[in-house]
Amino acid sequence: MNKKIYTTPGITRHQHGHMNPQAHGQSANACEAIDGIVISDLIKQHGSPLYVFSESTLRESYRELHKAFSNRYPDVQLAWSYKTNYLKAICAVFHQEGAIAEVVSDFEYEKARAMGIPGSDIIFNGPYKQPEALERAVNEGAKIQIDNMDELLNLIHIAEQKQQVVNVAIRIYMDSGVKPIWSKFGFNSDTTEALQAIKRIHLSKYLKLVGLHTHVGTFILDPNIYRVATEKMIELAMRAEKEYGFNITYLNLGGGFASRNHLHYQYFSEGATTPSFDAYAEAICSTIKARWPIGKPLPKLYLETGRALVDEAGYMITTIVALKQNPDASGPSAGISAPAARDKSANRSNPNHGAAGYLVDSGIHLLHTSAWYQFNVRPAKPNNGTQIERLLYGCLCMNIDVIRQVVPLPNMNVGDQLVIHPVGAYNITQSMQFITYRPRVVMITSNRSVEIIRERENLNYIEQLEQLPEQLQLRADLKNLPFIETRKQVTHG
Ligand SMILES: Cc1ncc(COP(=O)(O)O)c(C=O)c1O
Numbered sequence: 001m002n003k004k005i006y007t008t009p010g011i012t013r014h015q016h017g018h019m020n021p022q023a024h025g026q027s028a029n030a031c032e033a034i035d036g037i038v039i040s041d042l043i044k045q046h047g048s049p050l051y052v053f054s055e056s057t058l059r060e061s062y063r064e065l066h067k068a069f070s071n072r073y074p075d076v077q078l079a080w081s082y083k084t085n086y087l088k089a090i091c092a093v094f095h096q097e098g099a100i101a102e103v104v105s106d107f108e109y110e111k112a113r114a115m116g117i118p119g120s121d122i123i124f125n126g127p128y129k130q131p132e133a134l135e136r137a138v139n140e141g142a143k144i145q146i147d148n149m150d151e152l153l154n155l156i157h158i159a160e161q162k163q164q165v166v167n168v169a170i171r172i173y174m175d176s177g178v179k180p181i182w183s184k185f186g187f188n189s190d191t192t193e194a195l196q197a198i199k200r201i202h203l204s205k206y207l208k209l210v211g212l213h214t215h216v217g218t219f220i221l222d223p224n225i226y227r228v229a230t231e232k233m234i235e236l237a238m239r240a241e242k243e244y245g246f247n248i249t250y251l252n253l254g255g256g257f258a259s260r261n262h263l264h265y266q267y268f269s270e271g272a273t274t275p276s277f278d279a280y281a282e283a284i285c286s287t288i289k290a291r292w293p294i295g296k297p298l299p300k301l302y303l304e305t306g307r308a309l310v311d312e313a314g315y316m317i318t319t320i321v322a323l324k325q326n327p328d329a330s331g332p333s334a335g336i337s338a339p340a341a342r343d344k345s346a347n348r349s350n351p352n353h354g355a356a357g358y359l360v361d362s363g364i365h366l367l368h369t370s371a372w373y374q375f376n377v378r379p380a381k382p383n384n385g386t387q388i389e390r391l392l393y394g395c396l397c398m399n400i401d402v403i404r405q406v407v408p409l410p411n412m413n414v415g416d417q418l419v420i421h422p423v424g425a426y427n428i429t430q431s432m433q434f435i436t437y438r439p440r441v442v443m444i445t446s447n448r449s450v451e452i453i454r455e456r457e458n459l460n461y462i463e464q465l466e467q468l469p470e471q472l473q474l475r476a477d478l479k480n481l482p483f484i485e486t487r488k489q490v491t492h493g
Contacts, residue, residue: 177224
């Protein structure tokens with residue numbers, strides 16, 4: 001008689017994806033083409049994995065955002081947040097549309113200048129502005145937004161040395177409803193900290209406060225948060241004016257608008273809860289108009305929107321390289337060791353092979369935002385098979401490399417492609433060269449041509465900054481020997 005095995009009771013973490021009535025089917029449709037270019041043709045020509053950007057989507061998003069604000073407000077300027085995606089082609093599209101640059105480091109500053117953006121059209125943010133970069137920004141008339149008191153003092157020093165009056169803004173933070181409050185950056189305007197900074201600027205002969213900046217957080221799903229932040233910012237502007245005689249000519253509400261991605265633990269499917277650009281614009285513009293003193297010219301409004309402009313324009317095409325069996329299954333008919341599972345050709349010919357997971361040729365090193373989002377994952381070819389929940393493993397030799405813990409997908413085979421979307425924000429800039437070459441990046445232009453905007457990496461590229469000390473160089477005559485032979489000769493003369 002078979003004796004039942006006792007299993008210790010346990011608690012399994014609730015998976016929100018299971019509960020989501022819209023999750024099933026979110027991957028139902030195939031994504032056969034991007035902007036009319038067939039996925040299989042893209043892969044044939046450019047290899048897999050492949051990042052793909054849609055120029056039309058970039059331009060449409062920019063125009064939609066700009067329109068939402070300029071319909072409500074007379075003086076709005078968008079600044080492209082370089083850190084969100086600083087591929088030259090992406091920056092160029094936004095600059096062509098009229099964006100200035102928003103940068104947060106010496107590297108990004110240099111990049112914007114190399115793109116041809118004048119210093120006066122660069123907003124310089126960031127908690128650490130390297131001294132040389134800060135000095136360059138002063139010389140070139142950049143819009144410097146001071147993050148902390150030490151930076152303020154450095155700036156006073158630079159201005160004094162040059163005997164030059166420098167227009168500045170300060171970054172502030174406040175309780176606007178985002179929890180936890182982003183208190184790492186800027187000066188607290190709910191306490192006296194921000195006012196102290198303004199006082200210090202006032203005491204210096206060479207700094208002039210002309211603007212206020214805040215970036216309340218990111219992926220803000222409640223536009224009302226911007227209403228509160230704008231109100232508090234205007235209150236501070238009025239105090240700076242009344243108590244220290246400064247004329248605040250600009251307000252910068254930073255970034256933070258949500259893209260149509262799907263946060264982990266969010267009940268509704270992607271985009272369902274993302275406010276429209278109009279909703280954000282209404283919250284900010286109506287507040288400025290209502291709170292700004294009558295008769296005083298309205299301040300210029302800057303925005304540093306990042307993810308909401310670029311996320312949806314970016315796709316990752318990846319190829320299934322192995323079918324994985326259910327890690328929880330036991331017994332002879334399940335698990336990776338089952339003969340049928342090991343036999344890939346059997347799997348290929350069996351439409352019901354029922355792989356529990358797919359291993360693909362990209363990974364979390366290329367899809368950093370998988371930590372925040374449940375990407376939409378769709379087959380690149382129509383597939384009417386029943387979708388079951390599967391794991392999507394990346395190709396890294398690391399256990400944490402899981403792109404989706406649960407994603408409904410039909411039976412697919414090794415060699416089939418999946419399209420992962422939206423991945424346009426932060427994945428390129430935060431991608432990591434780890435055990436593989438970072439892939440090619442292409443842009444489908446508005447006139448439907450496919451342009452390479454970043455080449456696939458190669459060994460020369462990766463090793464170009466390395467140096468091998470003389471004494472570690474392998475002797476030419478040893479180089480081609482098998483390792484064991486080489487070692488013998490090195491150790492025994
Ligand atoms: C100062 C600043 N501005 C703009 C952005 C862009 O933010 P988002 O991508 O959320 O729009 C960021 C991102 O962290 C930021 O730190």
